[in-house]
Amino acid sequence: MKEKQFIFVGWMIDGSGGPIRDHVLLEIENGVITELHDGCGIKNITTDRVTDLSHCTILPPLVDSHLHLFMSGTLDPEIRERQLTADCNELEPVIARHLNYLFSHGVLAVRDGGDRGGCALGYSRRMEASFPVQIKTTGRAWKQKNRYGSLIGRSPLEGESLAEGFIRETDEADWVKLVNSGLNSLKRFGRETAGQFTVEEMTRLVEVAGLQGKKVMVHANGVLPVKEALQAGCHSIEHGFFMGRENIELMAEKNVVWVPTAYTMKAYGENSSAAGGSVDLKVVRKNLEHQLDQMESARQAGVTIALGTDSGSLGVLHGESVVEEMKLLKKAGFSLPEIVQCATCNGARLLGIEEFGLLKKGKPATFLVSRGTSGQLPRKLTYLEDIYIAGNPSPMYRKNPVKTVLR
Structure with a gap:
C-alpha cells in the first residue's frame, strides 16, 4: 500500500456546478481522493510533506x-x-x-x-x-x-x-x-x-x-x-x-x-x-x-x-x-x-466515462492545475501549470519539479 499523499490547493472547482472552494487539502491514497478538507484541515496532518499548490486552481480534466x-x-x-x-x-x-x-x-x-x-x-x-x-x-x-x-x-x-x-x-x-x-x-x-x-x-x-x-x-x-x-x-x-x-x-x-x-x-x-x-x-x-x-x-x-x-x-x-x-x-x-x-x-x-468529471471523495485524483486564482479562468487554461493523473504529475506534461512545503 502506498503512503498517503496530501496536496494543498488554493482554489478548487469540482465540476458539479457548485461553489468554488478555496484552501482545500486533498488526501489521496492509491491515486484516489479519500478526503477533501477545508484549509484548517492541514493542521491535523501529521506528515511533514505536503505538495503545495496554494498558488493554483484545480479542476477536472x-x-x-x-x-x-x-x-x-x-x-x-x-x-x-x-x-x-x-x-x-x-x-x-x-x-x-x-x-x-x-x-x-x-x-x-x-x-x-x-x-x-x-x-x-x-x-x-x-x-x-x-x-x-x-x-x-x-x-x-x-x-x-x-x-x-x-x-x-x-x-x-x-x-x-x-x-x-x-x-x-x-x-x-x-x-x-x-x-x-x-x-x-x-x-x-x-x-x-x-x-x-x-x-x-x-x-x-x-x-x-x-x-x-x-x-x-x-x-x-x-x-x-x-x-x-x-x-x-x-x-x-x-x-x-x-x-x-x-x-x-x-x-x-x-x-x-x-x-x-x-x-x-x-x-x-x-x-x-x-x-x-x-x-x-x-x-x-x-x-x-x-x-x-x-x-x-x-x-x-x-x-x-x-x-x-x-x-x-x-x-x-x-x-x-x-x-x-x-x-x-x-x-x-x-x-x-x-x-x-x-x-x-x-x-x-x-x-460514459466514470474515471473523471468530478473531484470528490472516491474519485481518482486526476485534475488540471492552473496557475493563479479561479477568477483568471478560463483564459489561464491555455497554458496549464500541470496535469495530475491518479495523484501524480503526468510525465507527459511536466514543466517544473513537484513543489513541496516543509511544515
Whole structure:
C-alpha cells in the first residue's frame, strides 16, 4: 500500500456546478481522493510533506464532446482538401498530432464526430491503451443519399432502410452519428434545411443501436430537424442552431444533451477571408448571437449542455478551441462553475466515462492545475501549470519539479 499523499490547493472547482472552494487539502491514497478538507484541515496532518499548490486552481480534466480528429482546422485550402481525401495511413499521424494538442490543453477525453474512412475509429482501437486521451468514436456517420455529410459518412444502399444499413455495416464505434440537416447558411440568416430522415427511420435506428448498447448523436440545425430527432428518441443534439424555444423545452423534458458548438460560427467570422468569399459577416454575427441566446434559454430551462468545439472546422483548432467555447458559455450567461461543469462533468457523463468529471471523495485524483486564482479562468487554461493523473504529475506534461512545503 502506498503512503498517503496530501496536496494543498488554493482554489478548487469540482465540476458539479457548485461553489468554488478555496484552501482545500486533498488526501489521496492509491491515486484516489479519500478526503477533501477545508484549509484548517492541514493542521491535523501529521506528515511533514505536503505538495503545495496554494498558488493554483484545480479542476477536472476537460472533455470535448464533439470534434473531428482527421481535420486540423487549418486555413490552408490545399491542406484541408488533402485531409478530406487522404486515406487512413496518411491521416493517422494527423490524428496523433491532434491528440497531443488536446492533451497539452488538458483535454483528456473526446468524442469524435466521424470521418469518411472511419480512420479515427481504427486508430483509437489500436492506440487506446497507450495514450492518456480517451477517444469515443462514431466511425462513419449516416446521411441520406445526395444530402450533406459525405465528408464524414455514408448512406444506406438503394432500397435499404437506415436501420438495415446500420445492421449491415455494424462496427466497433461507441456512438452512432446521424446527419439530419444541412449546414448553416453564412449568407442568409436563419435559413433552415429539411430533415434527411423521417421520425420513423430514426426511431428504428435508435432501437437497433440500443440493442448493441449504442446511443445516437444527431447533427441537426433548424426547428423541424431537431424536433424530429427528439421525437425519435435520439440522445444528443449536435449544433442545434435555430432550433427554437419549443425544442429547448423538449430537450429539458426528455433529458437530451445539447452540444452547441458555438465557436465554429465565431471562427468563420474571424477567418472569413479563408472561406472563399462565402461569408457575410453580418449574418455570421447574427447567427452567433442567436446561438448564444439559445444557450442562455437552455440554461434557464435546465437543459444539460456538454461542451463541444467541432474542432477540425475552419479555424477551429484542437485543444485551443475548448477555451474559446468556454468563453462563449460565459458570454451566454453561465457562471464559471457552470462553464466548468459543461466542459468536464457533463461531457464525461455523456461519453460514459466514470474515471473523471468530478473531484470528490472516491474519485481518482486526476485534475488540471492552473496557475493563479479561479477568477483568471478560463483564459489561464491555455497554458496549464500541470496535469495530475491518479495523484501524480503526468510525465507527459511536466514543466517544473513537484513543489513541496516543509511544515
